[in-house]
Amino acid sequence: QVQLQESGPGLVKPSETLSLTCTVSRGSINSYYWTWIRQPPGKGLEWIGYISYSGTTKYDSSVESRVTVSVDTAKNQFSLQLSSVTAADTAVYYCARITGEFVYFYMDVWGKGTTVTVSS
Amino acid sequence: SYELTQPPSVSVSPGQTASITCSADKLGDKYVCWYQQKSGQSPVVVIFQDNKRPSGIPERFSGSNSGNTATLTISGTQAMDEGYYYCQAWDSSTGIGFGTGTRVTVL
Numbered sequence: 171q172v173q174l175q176e177s178g179p180g181l182v183k184p185s186e187t188l189s190l191t192c193t194v195s196r197g198s199i200n201s202y203y204w205t206w207i208r209q210p211p212g213k214g215l216e217w218i219g220y221i222s223y224s225g226t227t228k229y230d231s232s233v234e235s236r237v238t239v240s241v242d243t244a245k246n247q248f249s250l251q252l253s254s255v256t257a258a259d260t261a262v263y264y265c266a267r268i269t270g271e272f273v274y275f276y277m278d279v280w281g282k283g284t285t286v287t288v289s290s
Numbered sequence: 291s292y293e294l295t296q297p298p299s300v301s302v303s304p305g306q307t308a309s310i311t312c313s314a315d316k317l318g319d320k321y322v323c324w325y326q327q328k329s330g331q332s333p334v335v336v337i338f339q340d341n342k343r344p345s346g347i348p349e350r351f352s353g354s355n356s357g358n359t360a361t362l363t364i365s366g367t368q369a370m371d372e373g374y375y376y377c378q379a380w381d382s383s384t385g386i387g388f389g390t391g392t393r394v395t396v397l
Contacts, residue, residue, distance in 0.1 A: 205386070214391040215325075215333065215376050217291055228385045230291045264332060274321035274339045275380040280332040 172197030174265050174281035182259075182288050188252040192265030192281060199223050199246045203268035205277065206239060206250045208261035216261070220268060221248055255288045262286075292387025294377050299393045308364040310392045312377030315358060320379045322360040324353060328373040336375075337362060369396050 178190035192204070205220035219229035221239045229237050233252065241248040252259060262285050266277035295313045302308040312322060322340055325333035335344055337353035340360065350365045360379075364371055377389035 207388075214374075215327075215378075215388040217386040217388060220386065230385060232291070270338065272380060272382070274323070275386060276323035276335055276338040276378065277325075277333070278335055278338075278344065280334075283332055 172267065172279050174267065174279060176263060176265050176281045176284040178284060178286070180285055180287060182255055182286060183290050184256055184288055185254055188250070188255050188259060188286055190250045190263055190284065190286070192248050194246045199241065199243055199248065203275070204241065204248045205266050205268050207264045207266060209264070210261045218250065257288050260286065260288045292379055292381035292384045294379060294387055294389035296377060296389040296392045299395065301395045301397055302364070302367045303397055304369060305366055308367050308371070308394055310362045310375050310394065312360040312362070312389045313358055314379070317358050317360055317379065318356045320381065322353070322355045322377050322379050324362045325376045325378065326373050327376065333376065364394070367396055372396050
């Protein structure tokens with residue numbers, strides 16, 4: 171069964187860039203879409219953006235001006251960069267695999283999540 | 291993102307049926323899936339494409355979607371079903387949207 175593992179700094183200073191990587195193991199990054207989702211403390215799930223194995227992206231409008239999701243098929247990884255962070259970006263960040271066709275996209279495999287705190 | 295509205299909480303007695311709604315304009319024109327999230331864990335999909343159960347998900351979980359409302363039904367609810375449930379849909383303009391989340395308590 172494919173596994174996902176998030177990695178990156180757990181603490182980021184305000185105004186700096188949050189960078190996370192998701193490593194895909196026991197499976198290939200090809201032929202799927204991949205996504206980042208976050209969950210602020212005590213709150214619900216928030217979709218950030220997704221990317222195809224070929225590099226097609228779509229982002230949520232609330233972060234679109236600050237976010238970049240990229241893919242490295244050679245390393246079987248995809249990454250998230252979120253610039254100009256504030257305390258509101260403090261959350262557990264999950265990476266996940268998207269399956270299905272566009273109209274019924276759903277996430278069938280999730281990473282364990284990584285906590286990112288924005289603080290000076 | 292596409293905005294979906296859920297009730298904040300649902301309480302159910304063991305063995306009874308819990309129904310969780312998810313509402314948005316013309317939601318029935320889209321496909322909805324449902325995730326279960328237990329405390330400190332990653333979400334797990336329990337229903338996709340409105341009413342399909344992934345392998346390993348108990349038959350007591352079922353889904354429907356029509357008009358402006360999708361519903362997740364848990365029949366014969368067990369204590370292990372406690373947690374938060376989120377609906378999710380995809381919109382061609384806005385991308386992926388999650389519901390506001392519903393806390394299910396088995397009393």
